[in-house]
Amino acid sequence: xxxxxxxxxxxxxxxxxxxxxxxxxxxxxxxxxxxxxxxxxxxxxxxxxxxxxxxxxxxxxxxxxxxxxxxxxxxxxxxxxxxxxxxxxxxxxxxxxxxxxxxxxxxxxxxxxxxxxxxxxxxxxxxxxxxxxxxxxxxxxxxxxxxxxxxxxxxxxxxxxxxxxxxxxxxxxxxxxxxxxxxxxxxxxxxxxxxxxxxxxxxxxxxxxxxxxxxxxxxxxxxxxxxxxxxxxxxxxxxxxxxxxxxxxxxxxxxxxxxxxxxxxxxxxxxxxxxxxxxxxxxxxxxxxxxxxxxxxxxxxxxxxxxxxxxxxxxxxxxxxxxxxxxxxxxxxxxxxxxxxxxxxxxxxxxxxxxxxxxxxxxxxxxxxxxxxxxxxxxxxxxxxxxxxxxxxxxxxxxxxxxxxxxxxxxxxxxxxxxxxxxxxxxxxxxxxxxxxxxxxxxxxxxxxxxxxxxxxx
Amino acid sequence: xxxxxxxxxxxxxxxxxxxxxxxxxxxxxxxxxxxxxxxxxxxxxxxxxxxxxxxxxxxxxxxxxxxxxxxxxxxxxxxxxxxxxxxxxxxxxxxxxxxxxxxxxxxxxxxxxxxxxxxxxxxxxxxxxxxxxxxxxxxxxxxxxxxxxxxxxxxxxxxxxxxxxxxxxxxxxxxxxxxxxxxxxxxxxxxxxxxxxxxxxxxxxxxxxxxxxxxxxxxxxxxxxxxxxxxxxxxxxxxxxxxxxxxxxxxxxxxxxxxxxxxxxxxxxxxxxxxxxxxxxxxxxxxxxxxxxxxxxxxxxxxxxxxxxxxxxxxxxxxxxxxxxxxxxxxxxxxxxxxxxxxxxxxxxxxxxxxxxxxxxxxxxxxxxxxxxxxxxxxxxxxxxxxxxxxxxxxxxxxxxxxxxxxxxxxxxxxxxxxxxxxxxxxxxxxxxxxxxxxxxxxxxxxxxxxxxxxxxx
Numbered sequence: 001x002x003x004x005x006x007x008x009x010x011x012x013x014x015x016x017x018x019x020x021x022x023x024x025x026x027x028x029x030x031x032x033x034x035x036x037x038x039x040x041x042x043x044x045x046x047x048x049x050x051x052x053x054x055x056x057x058x059x060x061x062x063x064x065x066x067x068x069x070x071x072x073x074x075x076x077x078x079x080x081x082x083x084x085x086x087x088x089x090x091x092x093x094x095x096x097x098x099x100x101x102x103x104x105x106x107x108x109x110x111x112x113x114x115x116x117x118x119x120x121x122x123x124x125x126x127x128x129x130x131x132x133x134x135x136x137x138x139x140x141x142x143x144x145x146x147x148x149x150x151x152x153x154x155x156x157x158x159x160x161x162x163x164x165x166x167x168x169x170x171x172x173x174x175x176x177x178x179x180x181x182x183x184x185x186x187x188x189x190x191x192x193x194x195x196x197x198x199x200x201x202x203x204x205x206x207x208x209x210x211x212x213x214x215x216x217x218x219x220x221x222x223x224x225x226x227x228x229x230x231x232x233x234x235x236x237x238x239x240x241x242x243x244x245x246x247x248x249x250x251x252x253x254x255x256x257x258x259x260x261x262x263x264x265x266x267x268x269x270x271x272x273x274x275x276x277x278x279x280x281x282x283x284x285x286x287x288x289x290x291x292x293x294x295x296x297x298x299x300x301x302x303x304x305x306x307x308x309x310x311x312x313x314x315x316x317x318x319x320x321x322x323x324x325x326x327x328x329x330x331x332x333x334x335x336x337x338x339x340x341x342x343x344x345x346x347x348x349x350x351x352x353x354x355x356x357x358x359x360x361x362x363x364x365x366x367x368x369x370x371x372x373x374x375x376x377x378x379x380x381x382x383x384x385x386x387x388x389x390x391x392x393x394x395x396x397x398x399x400x401x402x403x404x405x406x407x408x409x410x411x412x413x414x415x416x417x418x419x420x421x422x423x424x425x426x427x428x429x430x431x432x433x434x435x436x437x438x439x440x441x442x443x444x445x446x447x448x449x450x451x452x453x454x455x456x457x458x
Numbered sequence: 459x460x461x462x463x464x465x466x467x468x469x470x471x472x473x474x475x476x477x478x479x480x481x482x483x484x485x486x487x488x489x490x491x492x493x494x495x496x497x498x499x500x501x502x503x504x505x506x507x508x509x510x511x512x513x514x515x516x517x518x519x520x521x522x523x524x525x526x527x528x529x530x531x532x533x534x535x536x537x538x539x540x541x542x543x544x545x546x547x548x549x550x551x552x553x554x555x556x557x558x559x560x561x562x563x564x565x566x567x568x569x570x571x572x573x574x575x576x577x578x579x580x581x582x583x584x585x586x587x588x589x590x591x592x593x594x595x596x597x598x599x600x601x602x603x604x605x606x607x608x609x610x611x612x613x614x615x616x617x618x619x620x621x622x623x624x625x626x627x628x629x630x631x632x633x634x635x636x637x638x639x640x641x642x643x644x645x646x647x648x649x650x651x652x653x654x655x656x657x658x659x660x661x662x663x664x665x666x667x668x669x670x671x672x673x674x675x676x677x678x679x680x681x682x683x684x685x686x687x688x689x690x691x692x693x694x695x696x697x698x699x700x701x702x703x704x705x706x707x708x709x710x711x712x713x714x715x716x717x718x719x720x721x722x723x724x725x726x727x728x729x730x731x732x733x734x735x736x737x738x739x740x741x742x743x744x745x746x747x748x749x750x751x752x753x754x755x756x757x758x759x760x761x762x763x764x765x766x767x768x769x770x771x772x773x774x775x776x777x778x779x780x781x782x783x784x785x786x787x788x789x790x791x792x793x794x795x796x797x798x799x800x801x802x803x804x805x806x807x808x809x810x811x812x813x814x815x816x817x818x819x820x821x822x823x824x825x826x827x828x829x830x831x832x833x834x835x836x837x838x839x840x841x842x843x844x845x846x847x848x849x850x851x852x853x854x855x856x857x858x859x860x861x862x863x864x865x866x867x868x869x870x871x872x873x874x875x876x877x878x879x880x881x882x883x884x885x886x887x888x889x890x891x892x893x894x895x896x897x898x899x900x901x902x903x904x905x906x907x908x909x910x911x912x913x914x915x916x
Contacts, residue, residue, distance in 0.1 A: 030664045032684050158650045168626045168643065168687070185626065185643050192616045206488045224712065226490050227705035229626070229687070246704040247685035250711055254682065257715030258799045261722065265795035265884060266788060274800040275813060282817075283824040286792050293788050294829055298836060300780035305840075311776065318769065318776050322758035322892050325780055326787075330724060330751050330885040334744050337723035341716045342732040355733060359740075366741040371752055378756060382763075426723060426884065427788040434780050 006037040014048055026053035026061065035064035043072035051081070059088045067100060068276070074101050074110070083113030092138035092248065094118070095125045133219050134212040136252065137233045137242035143171045146180055146200030150191045153183075153199055168229050171240055172203045179232055179240040181205040209234050212241060219244060220252040221346055260344055263422035264337055266293065289425070296431040300325075303435055307442040316382050317445055320392055325437040327371055328399035329430030335360055335407025336429045340421045343411065353412050360404040368400030387452040395444045399437045406432055464495040472506055484511035484519065493522035501530035509539070517546045525558060526734070532559050532568070541571030550596035550706065552576070553583045591677050592670040594710065595691045595700035601631045604638055604658030608649045611641075611657055626687050629698055630661045637690055637698040639663040667692050670699060677702060678710040679804055718802055721880035722795055724751065747883070754889040758783075761893055765900040774840050775903055778850055783895040785829055786857035787888030793818055793865025794887045798879045801869065811870050818862040826858030845910040853902045857895045864890055 013021045026034060026049070038046055038061075046069060050058050062070065062085060074082050074097065086094055098106050111119055121139055128134030142160065144153050153170065170188065172181045181203030191197055208226060210219040210233045223231050223246070233242040259269040268285035270277045277285075304311065304321075311318055339356065342348040348356060372393035379392035407429050411421035471479045484492060484507070496504055496519075504527060508516045520528065520543060532540050532555065544552055556564050569577055579597055586592030600618065602611050611628070628646065630639045639661030649655055666684060668677040668691045681689050681704070691700040717727040726743035728735045735743075762769065762779075769776055797814065800806040806814060830851035837850035865887050869879035 028664075030662075030666065030684070033664070154647065154650060157647050185647070189612060189615050189643070189647075192612060204488075206486075206491070208488065224705070224708045226488070229704065246687065246708070247682070250682045250704070250708055253708055253711050254715065254803060257712065257719070258803060261715070261719050261795055261799050264719065265722070265791045267792045267796060270796075273805045274796055275806055275810060275817075279817065279820055279824070283821060283828075286789075286821070287825050287828055290785070290788055290792075290825055290829060291832065294781070294785060294832060297781040297784045300784075301777040301836070301840070304777045304780070308773070308777075312773065315766070315770065318779075319759040319762045319766075321776075321779060322762070322783055322896065323752070323755040325784075326755045326758075326885075326889065326892055327748070327752060329784075329787075329888075330748055331744075333723045333885060334725045334748075337719055338725060338728075338732055341719050345712060345716060347731045348733055352733060359733075359737065362737055363741060363744070366737070367745050367748055370741075370745055371748060374749065374752060378759070382759070427784075427791060430787075431784065434784055438780065 007040050010038070010041065010049060011045070014045060019052060022049055022052035025049070026057055031057065031060035032064045034061050039066070043069055043076055047073050047077045047081075055085065055088050058085055063089070063093060070097060071100050074098070075105055079105075079109040080113060083110050086110060087114050087118050090138055090140055091118075091121050091125055092136065094122055095135075098122070099126070128212065131216050132212065133210040133214045133216060133233050133244060134242070136216055136248050137210075137212070137244045138248075139242045141171060141232075141240070141243045142169075143173045143177075143240060144183075144199055146172045146174060146198070146203065148199050149196050150188060150199070150202075151195035153188060154192070157188075169243075170199075171232055171243075172199050173240055177239045179207065179209065179234055179238055182207055182232075207232065209238075210244060211235075216252045217256050217344070220249045220256065223249045224253065225346075256344070260340065260422045263420065264340060264425050266290070266425040266427040289427070293427050293431050296428075297434060300434050300438055303438045307438075310442060310446060314388075314445060314449055316384075317391070317441070319382060320379075321438065321441070323375075324392075324395055324399055324441055325430075325434045327396060328403040328433040328437045331364070331367060331400045331403035332407035332429040332433045333426035335363070335404045336411055336424060336426050339408045339411045340424070343415055343421050350412060350415055356408055356412065357405070360408040361401070364401030364404035365397070367404070368397035371400060372396045385452055388449060391441075391445050391448050394448070395437075395441045398440050398444065399433065402436050402440065403429075403433050406436070465498050468496065468499065468507060469503070472503060477510060480507055480510035483507070484515055489515065489518035490522045492519050497524070501527055501534055505531050505535045505539075513543065513546050516543055521547070521551060528555060529558050532556070533563055537563075537567040538571060541568050544568060545572050545576050548596055548598055549576075549579050549583055550594060552580055553593075556580070557584070586670065589674050590670065591668040591672045591674060591691050591702060592700070594674055594706050595668075595670070595702045596706075597700045599629060599690075599698070599701045600627075601629045601635075601698060602641075602657055604630045604632060604656070604661065606657050607654050608646060608657070608660075609653035611646060612650070615646075627701075628657075629690055629701075630657050631698055635697045637665065637667065637692055637696055640665055640690075665690065667696075668702060669693075674710050675714050675802070678707045678714065681707045682711065683804070714802070718798060718880045721878065722798060722884050724748070724883040724885040747885070751885050751889050754886075755892060758892050758896055761896045765896075768900055768904060772846075772903060772907055774842075775849070775899070777840060778837075779896065779899070781833075782850075782853055782857055782899055783888075783892045785854060786861040786891040786895045789822070789825060789858045789861035790865035790887040790891045791884035793821070793862045794869055794882060794884050797866045797869045798882070801873055801879050808870060808873055814866050814870065815863070818866040819859065822859030822862035823855070825862070826855035829858060830854045843910055846907060849899075849903050849906050852906070853895075853899045856898050856902065857891065860894050860898065861887075861891050864894070 038049060041049065046065065050061060053061060086097065089097060098110065111122065114122065125139065142157065144156060148156065168185045170183045170185065171179060172183060174180050183199055183203050187202060191202060208222055208231060210231050212233050212235050219231060230243045230245045232240050233244060235241055262269050266289040268288065270285060375396050376389060376393045379389035380386065383389035410429060411424040414424045415421040496507060499507065504523065508519060511519060544555065547555060556568065572580065583597065600615065602614060606614065626643045628641045628643065629637060630641060632638050641657055641661050645660060649660060666680055666689060668689050670691050670693050677689060688701045688703045690698050691702060693699055720727050724747040726746065728743060833854050834847060834851045837847035838844065841847035868887060869882040872882045873879040
């Protein structure tokens with residue numbers, strides 16, 4: 001939560017060039033909280049405050065700024081100073097930071113000012129396609145040679161610990177950089193009383209790794225399943241080239257869950273915050289699906305026209321069209337959402353398809369049967385006689401069953417084809433049920449009503 | 459993925475009482491992979507294999523079994539042996555494990571066999587309400603006194619490191635157990651060359667903590683925002699009583715995202731796996747919402763009946779009822795899902811309500827306008843004249859705007875009232891739009907059609 005109470009004081013300190021006060025402000029709190037207190041300052045004011053912090057703290061506070069402010073600072077403030085800070089950021093954060101900055105400024109102003117190692121690193125990391133392990137990994141990783149002793153390893157870590165992102169897992173490599181095993185900081189601390197033991201002797205060798213081009217969702221599922229702190233990333237030659245840490249995995253899990261939710265509601269994933277998405281981008285991401293669904297829904301008009309003669313004879317049937325298609329659509333959405341979320345969390349597998357269909361069939365009978373009973377009471381009030389009133393409950397059972405079956409089978413077919421099952425969005429399922437529902441309704445009516453009294457007008 | 463290839467060998471080893479082979483099998487791989495290789499064995503066979511592993515490994519492998527198998531083993535295998543293993547599990551895992559086991563077996567067979575500390579711990583942890591920090595925390599935590607030196611702290615950790623769940627953060631407490639600060643394993647290792655420094659001097663004191671009764675989603679958001687490995691849990695007196703670690707946070711993030719997705723689709727959150735939920739439970743969790751929505755949809759029948767006279771005059775209007783209500787419903791679902799997910803990830807705050815409404819209004823005009831243009835072409839083919847054809851586009855603009863506004867405002871009202879915005883599910887929004895849509899359609903028709911030629915029949 002932003003806290004505007006501190007802003008007047010900060011502005012006063014800036015105006016009075018109170019260097020000590022500003023320096024004190026930057027280090028007094030956790031960097032995230034410092035960043036919160038600064039919300040409301042302009043990009044220029046924020047940068048002016050940050051200049052009073054040591055580089056290490058500056059990077060940390062900057063990391064928690066809103067991305068709008070980050071981009072504005074990088075684009076508008078003196079490029080020398082900005083580049084010096086970007087150079088100090090963690091490699092994966094650096095790629096995230098610069099990904100939203102104007103490309104010309106990045107390539108002409110920032111990159112040339114980075115030290116050569118950081119520049120190469122940036123170019124390499126930003127080359128991995130979005131959504132892969134390579135795109136979210138960091139290259140700041142503690143690796144040690146398998147020939148080191150516990151004592152040597154601890155000394156080595158004491159020297160490098162402040163530079164690498166995490167030392168909770170220490171990866172052990174051979175002379176050629178191939179990943180050989182893992183020693184946890186916990187093991188190392190426990191082994192402090194056996195200082196001459198070799199890392200190669202104590203390391204865990206059955207490691208779970210991510211390939212650099214592996215899908216980020218698969219990687220996140222692995223890490224979540226095994227409760228890992230981090231997973232090493234390797235290339236085809238099993239060289240260790242980076243790690244993905246628990247905090248990146250949380251981000252991936254959230255991002256994928258939000259993307260799924262958006263797809264389920266027929267919105268193309270935004271990729272950035274709701275308020276940050278441009279109105280035209282947003283209308284494209286929503287409009288494209290609405291248009292497809294619109295043409296689908298158009299078919300309902302044709303379906304109804306085909307049956308216009310019957311609807312003119314039995315006008316009371318028309319009253320229940322919205323009720324029938326929305327009951328079918330709602331049941332279909334429930335099924336589709338349950339199946340899509342269960343598939344993406346690994347709760348069900350495609351191999352379970354027969355059990356899923358069987359369950360959804362049973363669910364259709366149960367739910368459809370229940371709604372049918374409810375509807376019979378209402379239908380009696382509208383229909384000319386008891387037999388006619390049966391059209392509504394009979395249709396509902398069939399439409400609800402169509403909903404549970406379409407809602408479960410279609411996402412599984414998509415998954416089987418290697419597509420994202422969430423693309424089989426709820427409105428899409430509902431659209432199919434709209435057309436099916438009208439067809440079922442009229443067929444049931446044509447089957448039953450001719451046997452009811454011939455004077456069956458509304 | 460289960461790997462049935464190993465099962466015949468395992469069964470052969472069991473039949474031949476190959477103790478060395480089974481012992482070797484249990485320790486050769488990562489416990490998670492060992493558990494995967496055992497999928498397909500009966501509960502009894504699995505337990506027989508596990509008995510060949512040392513207790514520490516046994517607990518680890520058992521943790522990765524399917525929860526069905528875990529429950530069956532705990533309920534059916536010798537209670538002495540099972541209780542001995544349960545005693546060794548991490549406190550939070552122990553609560554999870556026993557939560558699904560038959561209550562009588564837990565209270566009469568397992569609990570009396572646990573050591574007194576573990577039993578008290580279990581009773582205390584399981585008393586915290588579901589969804590709170592207390593219910594997901596573990597009590598295995600490394601705390602050290604602020605008066606220890608770096609050297610003493612490392613020695614102390616070396617003694618206890620294998621017992622506690624994580625030593626990556628070391629919490630520093632005063633003599634009364636009040637949380638005072640935090641030292642990371644990284645700081646401690648870096649300080650190895652200043653062995654006489656006191657923890658109280660080097661610790662970070664601006665800590666983020668979770669209160670034991672805090673909502674788990676809020677805790678997860680804090681941890682995710684600050685990229686923490688763990689967060690300490692305190693009671694009213696600021697005594698440190700547990701921690702929540704990164705792996706539990708990932709579980710919470712997933713669980714909450716899945717719950718949101720289910721609520722959005724009008725399914726009461728299942729709380730367990732899709733295939734594990736009993737059919738009757740499932741039909742209750744879906745049926746209750748379907749019933750509410752059903753009665754809502756019933757109102758559409760009344761709305762249509764009120765306007766039956768007009769619909770009889772202009773019968774071609776009936777053909778577009780499904781198209782109109784589904785266009786409005788789809789747009790409403792998009793808005794509701796976007797707002798609900800943005801609220802739950804903290805991407806928008808309630809204070810942004812005016813910006814949100816403004817955006818959705820603009821979105822309604824853009825999307826509605828576009829669909830209106832598309833629909834005009836179709837309407838011309840069905841309507842008796844050009845002026846009549848305008849009913850469809852004019853209605854669509856208004857209905858789509860009603861969709862974007864209802865879809866965005868209703869979840870925000872729910873959030874403002876302190877309810878879960880995801881309860882304002884998509885089918886609920888769509889149901890409201892169904893009724894509104896019919897009303898708008900008829901009003902627009904009554905406004906326009908009398909000015910068209912009087913002979914306006916289909």
